[in-house]
Amino acid sequence: xxxxxxxxxxxxxxxxxxxxxxxxxxxxxxxxxxxxxxxxxxxxxxxxxxxxxxxxxxxxxxxxxxxxxxxxxxxxxxxxxxxxxxxxxxxxxxxxxxxxxxxxxxxxxxxxxxxxxxxxxxxxxxxxxxxxxxxxxxxxxxxxxxxxxxxxx
Numbered sequence: 001x002x003x004x005x006x007x008x009x010x011x012x013x014x015x016x017x018x019x020x021x022x023x024x025x026x027x028x029x030x031x032x033x034x035x036x037x038x039x040x041x042x043x044x045x046x047x048x049x050x051x052x053x054x055x056x057x058x059x060x061x062x063x064x065x066x067x068x069x070x071x072x073x074x075x076x077x078x079x080x081x082x083x084x085x086x087x088x089x090x091x092x093x094x095x096x097x098x099x100x101x102x103x104x105x106x107x108x109x110x111x112x113x114x115x116x117x118x119x120x121x122x123x124x125x126x127x128x129x130x131x132x133x134x135x136x137x138x139x140x141x142x143x144x145x146x147x148x149x150x151x152x153x
Contacts (some may be wrong), residue, residue, distance in 0.1 A: 027080025034072030082136020
């Protein structure tokens with residue numbers, strides 16, 4: 001438990017405010033990507049099944065596409081507002097890791113988004129380490145708790 005506290009403390013003290021803008025843009029991008037997945041759901045499902053990107057049954061492909069879409073949208077909103085940013089970014093990591101190493105690299109027809117996926121993966125790792133930052137709901141909510149605790153003392 002002490003390691004996690006030190007990790008969070010280090011991340012909170014080493015966070016320039018410009019990274020908050022980057023965090024918000026990342027959140028908007030993830031929400032837009034999740035929405036695009038839902039909007040083009042039948043096309044993506046058929047593309048994955050026909051090209052055998054993953055080989056399970058169509059029901060599993062459908063479940064994975066819904067999972068990815070909703071995790072991107074909910075996680076993107078949490079990242080945008082800076083609410084449990086580390087946890088939201090952690091949930092995004094396996095999805096984006098899969099996009100980089102299984103979809104973009106192994107599928108040459110979708111290779112145009114490889115560098116974008118690598119950038120998003122790097123940013124997610126960054127926000128898992130440094131957290132929300134000063135312009136976030138986490139900071140506002142924990143700041144109020146700290147002020148109330150100091151008033152009680």
